[in-house]
Amino acid sequence: MPARTCHARAIALVMGCASLALAVSVPAQAAPRHRGVERAVLPAGDGWAASDGSTTGGSLATPDHVYTVTDRAELIAAFEDAGDAPKIVRIAGTIHGNSDAEGTPIGCEDYRTDGYTLDKYLAAYDPATWGKALPSGPLEDARAASAALQKAAVEVQVPSNTTLVGVGDDATVVGASLQVNNVANVIVRNIAFEDTYDCFPQWDPTDGETGAWNSEYDNLVVTGSSHVWVDHNTFSDGDRPDADQPRYYGELFQQHDGLFDIVRGSDLVTVSWNVLKNHDKTMLIGNSDSAATAAIDRGKLRVTLHHNLFQDLKERAPRVRFGAVDSYNNHFVATAGAAYGYSYGVGMESRIVAEHNAFTLASQVDPATILKKWKESPITAGDNYVNGRRTDLIAVHNAGVPAEQLTPGAGWTPVLRTRVDNPRAVPAIVDHGAGAGKGC
Numbered sequence: 001m002p003a004r005t006c007h008a009r010a011i012a013l014v015m016g017c018a019s020l021a022l023a024v025s026v027p028a029q030a031a032p033r034h035r036g037v038e039r040a041v042l043p044a045g046d047g048w049a050a051s052d053g054s055t056t057g058g059s060l061a062t063p064d065h066v067y068t069v070t071d072r073a074e075l076i077a078a079f080e081d082a083g084d085a086p087k088i089v090r091i092a093g094t095i096h097g098n099s100d101a102e103g104t105p106i107g108c109e110d111y112r113t114d115g116y117t118l119d120k121y122l123a124a125y126d127p128a129t130w131g132k133a134l135p136s137g138p139l140e141d142a143r144a145a146s147a148a149l150q151k152a153a154v155e156v157q158v159p160s161n162t163t164l165v166g167v168g169d170d171a172t173v174v175g176a177s178l179q180v181n182n183v184a185n186v187i188v189r190n191i192a193f194e195d196t197y198d199c200f201p202q203w204d205p206t207d208g209e210t211g212a213w214n215s216e217y218d219n220l221v222v223t224g225s226s227h228v229w230v231d232h233n234t235f236s237d238g239d240r241p242d243a244d245q246p247r248y249y250g251e252l253f254q255q256h257d258g259l260f261d262i263v264r265g266s267d268l269v270t271v272s273w274n275v276l277k278n279h280d281k282t283m284l285i286g287n288s289d290s291a292a293t294a295a296i297d298r299g300k301l302r303v304t305l306h307h308n309l310f311q312d313l314k315e316r317a318p319r320v321r322f323g324a325v326d327s328y329n330n331h332f333v334a335t336a337g338a339a340y341g342y343s344y345g346v347g348m349e350s351r352i353v354a355e356h357n358a359f360t361l362a363s364q365v366d367p368a369t370i371l372k373k374w375k376e377s378p379i380t381a382g383d384n385y386v387n388g389r390r391t392d393l394i395a396v397h398n399a400g401v402p403a404e405q406l407t408p409g410a411g412w413t414p415v416l417r418t419r420v421d422n423p424r425a426v427p428a429i430v431d432h433g434a435g436a437g438k439g440c
Contacts, residue, residue, distance in 0.1 A: 010181025047270030056186030057163035071103030097154040097176025108199035116142035120186040134353025147200040168191035169437035182326040193219035194238030267300040276434035277311040286321030312338040319345030326414040331430040336362040342372035358426040
């Protein structure tokens with residue numbers, strides 16, 4: 001397809017969906033098998049999202065604000081039709097973020113514009129000839145313009161007072177990045193989020209010693225928002241794991257960023273009974289050490305993580321800056337052959353409480369690396385079990401990584417917990433109950 005035709009089609013698919021979203025109200029369909037899930041609210045005392053008034057999402061939606069959606073255009077239409085009024089949006093089947101106005105999936109070639117191709121980009125910025133300067137000029141401009149077209153398609157804004165829930169056991173969102181952006185009172189449940197991929201990663205020769213490919217988009221991003229409950233979902237790269245991607249300039253052509261980030265002054269978030277699996281950079285809570293970010297994040301980023309399965313993740317499960325994060329009764333799994341760097345990242349002014357968790361680690365994984373110190377911040381880590389044995393994670397870390405001594409004692413005690421399971425039972429409980437289509 002000629003570049004001009006692709007460009008026109010990409011503009012049409014984005015503009016077409018935007019105009020459709022303003023005009024169409026998607027009616028509610030038959031009630032799902034578990035109707036109570038739609039109007040469920042966060043239980044009292046269930047993590048930080050239960051503090052300072054609860055999290056109710058769209059539980060008070062009137063019948064005309066209950067929608068069933070089957071493609072991206074209908075999803076956007078439902079959000080825009082209801083605005084900030086309480087709404088329940090039910091996802092049935094699979095929604096593709098990279099799709100045209102009719103919901104038909106499209107590929108990266110449909111976003112290319114201004115003569116961009118990967119082959120041309122690789123030829124233009126080969127470090128052997130381009131050197132260590134940041135890419136600039138016509139091919140970098142074309143990459144950025146192509147990326148902007150994809151961004152307009154795949155980022156979907158979620159309004160306040162929303163319950164977004166999957167219908168049945170197979171509701172899936174592929175290739176879309178849901179943005180919970182400067183809103184309040186949002187519930188996301190029972191959805192498999194897969195493969196939010198960037199068609200146009202940027203080469204940065206200054207990233208590390210040898211350079212790196214950097215990509216955009218998480219499956220779900222909570223930015224500047226409060227009272228958010230994310231429950232019984234599954235997050236992964238789907239059929240496009242980064243490990244299977246090629247290498248260019250000797251570096252992995254990484255097409256995914258994170259799975260689920262909570263950033264920029266977000267607050268009062270509960271993340272429960274989810275599966276996050278087979279990924280590299282998994283979850284940031286707080287995205288920067290900068291003074292400007294600190295002014296926004298201090299006193300916020302209060303997040304609870306409980307009964308989640310973190311499976312075969314290289315790092316950031318989570319990496320925390322500034323936040324008071326309560327992480328308990330989670331199961332962390334690193335199987336033989338899977339890349340593993342660390343689980344908890346102890347960052348700038350973080351106050352992590354990591355208790356009653358279970359770790360099932362292959363023999364090549366050193367328990368001393370479960371914790372990773374990025375900045376001097378105290379951490380509480382008690383009653384955690386590694387391969388069935390109670391383990392003092394801080395003592396093991398400090399003995400095994402002498403250059404990164406951690407200080408015990410986060411300085412606060414969580415009280416917002418509805419149940420605390422024996423960590424020896426956590427693997428069976430979490431593996432059986434976490435994820436989309438289970439117990440929700």
